Amino acid sequence: MKTLATMLGAAALFLTSGSAAIGARSDLVLGVVLEPPHLDPTAGAAAAIDEIVYANVFEGLTRIGPNGEVQPALAERWEVSQDGLTYTFHLREGVTFHDGTAFDAQDVKFSLDRARAEDSTNAQKGLFSAIETVEVVDPATVKVTLGHPQGSFLYNMGWGDAVIVAPESAPTNKEKPVGTGPFRFDNWARGSSVTISRYENYWGEPVTLETAEFRFIPDAAASVAALLSGDVHAFPNLQAGDALPQIEADPRFTVMIGATEGETILAINNGKAPFDNLKVRQAIAHALDREEIILGASAGNGVPIGSHFSPANEAYIDLTDTYAHDPEKAKALLAEAGLANGFSATLKLPPPAYARQGGEIVASQLRQVGIELEIIPVEWAQWLEQVFTNKDYDLTIVSHTEPNDINIYARDDYYFNYDNPAFDAVMDELETTSDPEKRKTLYQTAQRIIAEDAVNGFLFQLPKTGVWDARLEGLWENAPIQANDLTKVRWTE
Amino acid sequence: MTAFVLKRLAVGLLTLLAASLVVFFVLEVLPGDPARIMLGMNASPEALHALRTEMGLDRPVALRYLDWLFGMARGDFGRSYTYSSPVLALVAERLAVSLPLALMALALSTAIAIPVGIYAAARHGRPSDTLAMGLAQVGVAIPNFWFAMLLVYVFAVGLRLLPAGGFSGWGVGLDGLWQGVKALLLPAVSLALPQAAILARVTRSAMLEVLGEDYIRTARAKGLPRRKVLWRHGLRNAMIPVLTILGLQFAFLLAGTIIIENVFYLPGLGRLVFQAISQRDLIVVEGVVMLLVAAIVLINLLVDICYAVVDPRLRSSR
Amino acid sequence: MSLDSTFTPVPERHVLAKALANRSFLVGLVITGLVAAMALVSFFWTPYDITRLAVAERMQGLSLAHPFGTDHMGRDILSMIMIGARNSIAVAIVAVGIGMGLGVPLGALAAARGGWADEALMRVNDVVFAFPALLTAVMITAIFGPGAVNAIIAIGIFNVPVFARVARAGALSLWPREFVLAARAAGKGAVLITVEHILPNIASLLLVQGTIQFALGILAEAGLSYLGLGAQPPMPSWGRMLFDAQTRMAVAPHLALFPGLAIVITVLGLNLLGDGLRDVLDPRIRRER
Numbered sequence A: 001m002k003t004l005a006t007m008l009g010a011a012a013l014f015l016t017s018g019s020a021a022i023g024a025r026s027d028l029v030l031g032v033v034l035e036p037p038h039l040d041p042t043a044g045a046a047a048a049i050d051e052i053v054y055a056n057v058f059e060g061l062t063r064i065g066p067n068g069e070v071q072p073a074l075a076e077r078w079e080v081s082q083d084g085l086t087y088t089f090h091l092r093e094g095v096t097f098h099d100g101t102a103f104d105a106q107d108v109k110f111s112l113d114r115a116r117a118e119d120s121t122n123a124q125k126g127l128f129s130a131i132e133t134v135e136v137v138d139p140a141t142v143k144v145t146l147g148h149p150q151g152s153f154l155y156n157m158g159w160g161d162a163v164i165v166a167p168e169s170a171p172t173n174k175e176k177p178v179g180t181g182p183f184r185f186d187n188w189a190r191g192s193s194v195t196i197s198r199y200e201n202y203w204g205e206p207v208t209l210e211t212a213e214f215r216f217i218p219d220a221a222a223s224v225a226a227l228l229s230g231d232v233h234a235f236p237n238l239q240a241g242d243a244l245p246q247i248e249a250d251p252r253f254t255v256m257i258g259a260t261e262g263e264t265i266l267a268i269n270n271g272k273a274p275f276d277n278l279k280v281r282q283a284i285a286h287a288l289d290r291e292e293i294i295l296g297a298s299a300g301n302g303v304p305i306g307s308h309f310s311p312a313n314e315a316y317i318d319l320t321d322t323y324a325h326d327p328e329k330a331k332a333l334l335a336e337a338g339l340a341n342g343f344s345a346t347l348k349l350p351p352p353a354y355a356r357q358g359g360e361i362v363a364s365q366l367r368q369v370g371i372e373l374e375i376i377p378v379e380w381a382q383w384l385e386q387v388f389t390n391k392d393y394d395l396t397i398v399s400h401t402e403p404n405d406i407n408i409y410a411r412d413d414y415y416f417n418y419d420n421p422a423f424d425a426v427m428d429e430l431e432t433t434s435d436p437e438k439r440k441t442l443y444q445t446a447q448r449i450i451a452e453d454a455v456n457g458f459l460f461q462l463p464k465t466g467v468w469d470a471r472l473e474g475l476w477e478n479a480p481i482q483a484n485d486l487t488k489v490r491w492t493e
Numbered sequence B: 001m002t003a004f005v006l007k008r009l010a011v012g013l014l015t016l017l018a019a020s021l022v023v024f025f026v027l028e029v030l031p032g033d034p035a036r037i038m039l040g041m042n043a044s045p046e047a048l049h050a051l052r053t054e055m056g057l058d059r060p061v062a063l064r065y066l067d068w069l070f071g072m073a074r075g076d077f078g079r080s081y082t083y084s085s086p087v088l089a090l091v092a093e094r095l096a097v098s099l100p101l102a103l104m105a106l107a108l109s110t111a112i113a114i115p116v117g118i119y120a121a122a123r124h125g126r127p128s129d130t131l132a133m134g135l136a137q138v139g140v141a142i143p144n145f146w147f148a149m150l151l152v153y154v155f156a157v158g159l160r161l162l163p164a165g166g167f168s169g170w171g172v173g174l175d176g177l178w179q180g181v182k183a184l185l186l187p188a189v190s191l192a193l194p195q196a197a198i199l200a201r202v203t204r205s206a207m208l209e210v211l212g213e214d215y216i217r218t219a220r221a222k223g224l225p226r227r228k229v230l231w232r233h234g235l236r237n238a239m240i241p242v243l244t245i246l247g248l249q250f251a252f253l254l255a256g257t258i259i260i261e262n263v264f265y266l267p268g269l270g271r272l273v274f275q276a277i278s279q280r281d282l283i284v285v286e287g288v289v290m291l292l293v294a295a296i297v298l299i300n301l302l303v304d305i306c307y308a309v310v311d312p313r314l315r316s317s318r
Numbered sequence C: 001m002s003l004d005s006t007f008t009p010v011p012e013r014h015v016l017a018k019a020l021a022n023r024s025f026l027v028g029l030v031i032t033g034l035v036a037a038m039a040l041v042s043f044f045w046t047p048y049d050i051t052r053l054a055v056a057e058r059m060q061g062l063s064l065a066h067p068f069g070t071d072h073m074g075r076d077i078l079s080m081i082m083i084g085a086r087n088s089i090a091v092a093i094v095a096v097g098i099g100m101g102l103g104v105p106l107g108a109l110a111a112a113r114g115g116w117a118d119e120a121l122m123r124v125n126d127v128v129f130a131f132p133a134l135l136t137a138v139m140i141t142a143i144f145g146p147g148a149v150n151a152i153i154a155i156g157i158f159n160v161p162v163f164a165r166v167a168r169a170g171a172l173s174l175w176p177r178e179f180v181l182a183a184r185a186a187g188k189g190a191v192l193i194t195v196e197h198i199l200p201n202i203a204s205l206l207l208v209q210g211t212i213q214f215a216l217g218i219l220a221e222a223g224l225s226y227l228g229l230g231a232q233p234p235m236p237s238w239g240r241m242l243f244d245a246q247t248r249m250a251v252a253p254h255l256a257l258f259p260g261l262a263i264v265i266t267v268l269g270l271n272l273l274g275d276g277l278r279d280v281l282d283p284r285i286r287r288e289r
Helices: A002-023 A047-053 A105-116 A220-228 A241-249 A278-287 A290-298 A327-336 A353-367 A380-389 A406-410 A421-431 A436-452 B002-028 B034-039 B045-055 B061-073 B087-122 B127-141 B144-158 B173-211 B214-221 B226-256 B258-264 B269-278 B282-310 C015-021 C023-044 C077-113 C115-130 C133-144 C148-174 C178-185 C190-226 C238-246 C254-281
Strands: A027-032 A062-064 A070-072 A075-080 A086-091 A131-138 A141-146 A183-189 A193-198 A211-216 A253-268 A343-349 A371-377 A395-400 A457-469
Touching: A027 A047, A027 A220, A070 A075, A086 A105, A105 A131, A105 A141, A220 A241, A220 B144, A220 B258, A241 A253, A253 A278, A253 A353, A278 A327, A278 A353, A278 A371, A278 A457, A290 A353, A290 A457, A343 A353, A343 A380, A353 A371, A353 A395, A353 A457, A380 A395, A395 A457, A406 A421, A406 A436, A421 A436, B002 B061, B002 B282, B002 C115, B002 C133, B034 B045, B061 B282, B087 B127, B087 B173, B087 B226, B087 B269, B087 B282, B127 B173, B127 C254, B144 B173, B144 B258, B144 C238, B144 C254, B173 B226, B173 B258, B214 B226, B226 B269, B226 B282, B258 B269, B258 C133, B269 B282, B269 C133, B282 C115, B282 C133, C015 C023, C015 C254, C023 C077, C023 C254, C077 C115, C077 C148, C077 C190, C077 C238, C077 C254, C115 C148, C133 C148, C133 C190, C148 C190, C178 C190, C190 C238, C190 C254, C238 C254
Parallel strands: A027 A211, A343 A371, A343 A395
Antiparallel strands: A062 A070, A075 A086, A086 A141, A131 A141, A183 A193, A193 A211, A253 A395, A253 A457
């Protein structure tokens, strides 16, 4: 009798759980392009790491919200001293890591000190460069003192590279990440997927999803096919290309074309003749037809840009008319530069479709004004070595996806080989300015300087083509940082 | 016979040694610094240096080669730079896809090719033979990745019967098994078609040769039924060339699925190497290539031994 | 593998008559001739200039103006296929050339010298054969960079041992023959005998193998190009066209149809030609290889 009752009970349980699964799904398969090299965001620059763990597994003192704004995270609130040098963070209480250990101020000190240490492998040590000391005031309070005021400090603390880790698990986070987020790491099937599941002891509002699988599909064709066949529920950033109209027409899917921080540029080696001549760079700028490039390289999705700045940013100004498409003027400028018969150069292209396809169009457009380009496809590894590190290139096409990264034009020895003291001065001033209005004006001045100097060919802002099952909600429309925040995602039916 | 096997074994080992030298030193000249690739675009020089030391990249090349060689001899293929896990574990994970895929493709191609080959041989010169061999000619000429694209278009995108790509593991129970098989079905079919075409041709000509032999005529003259002669006497004797080709095809399938894995996005061995090359994870590339070379050497060795068993004259001449 | 025991030199008479009576040979010759003609014509004329992109006219269907439609950059697909034929043929020819140029002398030498030279050559052959061909080609193009030239090298390397084997096997079966023994008795050296007597008599074997390798070379080139490791834009190649078509299958399947058919027809033509040649030149060579 008793066994029968147990069996009936089990059957009932089975039935209810079955119907619950039909009522509201709680699993999610999300397609991402690249498999991360490992899963520790504090020890690698790969965006693929943040795309899985940011806000899901790991949290920092602050976090970046869906529209790029700074929000409180592990720090509930904070005070900034008058001189802008001292930040006092008040931490949330009752927070635990996924291995059960408690989170407190010691973990914050450990994480920040580890990130800025001499032998640190943190890929963004610059985020912490202003920090002078980190002190534990009490278990729930941390005082961070800066060497100089830094307008972007709270934003910096929201990066994936600045998340808080525990001393016990830090060494093994690469393979088995342990954080404080609403999801805990489950499994990593190499070459295939990473699975995370709901962490029951999460300090904040619990997430609706029970499990989420990030499946790695680098191939554009395979991802479109996986979406259409229902294998994958959502692609936060689908390389749909020309298949997009078909997907948009399909009522099963929601398509959201948002903005990323990815400025796609035709980078020019400003240190190499003839590109050191402003007239030659202006000629290139006049030769480019952005509309055609966007149509061919990104299936018509993407916002044309005239400088290195995201149109989603409130300090953005439209500078696309600085050097409008005008092949005749381009030829005239080349003649003025003493190159009436044109010249030839190389164009090194990394693997993404925007670069390879955009490159074919750029080459065709420059040929019309007399510049013959030899296309050299390179892998990322070679690109990093030849172009980025050794600056052995003439032209290249690449998307700069870091948020707010116009300051790279002030870096000495950066691969553009660009040097303009006036621009550097603007950046220096920006570093110590925290008044929002003043920062905005400075950003606009900076945009104008590099646009007028035609440092690079500014092409378009990479679109974020989010495509997901129409029954899903809560996925991000824009990508102010590289992350797939699943905390608000749920099935509506 | 023992002497013959020992000699072939020694030759096989020398081949492996030579291959290891080629693989290691050729890959050393690959441009691209693995440490920089791991840390990405904005890494600081100190972090780079620290990682290079940790990875042992600052040691002399010859020393690293010997370490690697003796490591492999002990069964230690090193640790992947990018995945920070042992190469052998990675390979084992990928074999869970590549091995079943290769076996499925082989089974499919055998199941199609051998009956077709025998049938064509039995009806030698008639229209059905011409038709079968004509189709085989076309099958040989079809690039498997193009065939794969067509299959995806019809069965995954159009009819939505089978997944278009990806592989989420073997899962649990019968359902899990079925999910895995489903994911590998289209890739296996696209791999099997050209292989089947080749195999059907080989089977047919081997059968034709055997059917021309005296003992077959004798068997027929004795009044044995045609079908029985074909299957019992014919096939058994035609098996050797067919098995040889099967062995070679299996070796090819294990390593040669790289394009098909790309089409269907399967986490198999070929893809592992392809990714490892682009990420300059040299230790993985070296390890997998060596394992594949070893597999091919082993298969060739077995084929040679089979030959020697069948035809003792070959023992001295080869 | 089985060539040594069954090989006999070709009697020269009747070859033409037999060729014209052989169906495989004729069909193969016509197809191959048409593909070659298409490639030749493309040097002087194509329906459209494919170096000028017309992105606005992309992915058009079949029409009188564009019988095969236009691709994702608005180029005429027929023109792309015509010029792509050049690339496929050039890569395959040079790769076969490398294989013959290096493999035949090596194989003939090994057969002539015998002993350790023979043994050494066969062992080196074993090493090359032991490498998974496609993976190795991928590695080679990763080292030297993608491009038509490196694709040729990668495919050519794997042709060397093939021709070395065929040449060695053919030569070995000739050395014990009377006319060779007579030449030796007349005091001729090994090299001279090889050039005067061996090579002319294995030429037909090499021609047959060359045709087969040619077809394999076209398939290999398509595979490498599909992976992005072959010819680079603006030079069109059939494999690359298929790669570009793949993401657009759902919208414009004709992008994938025609380059694929071009490959199938060309390889089919060459294989038929090879089969026919083998039947014509030596009916006793077994058919399967």
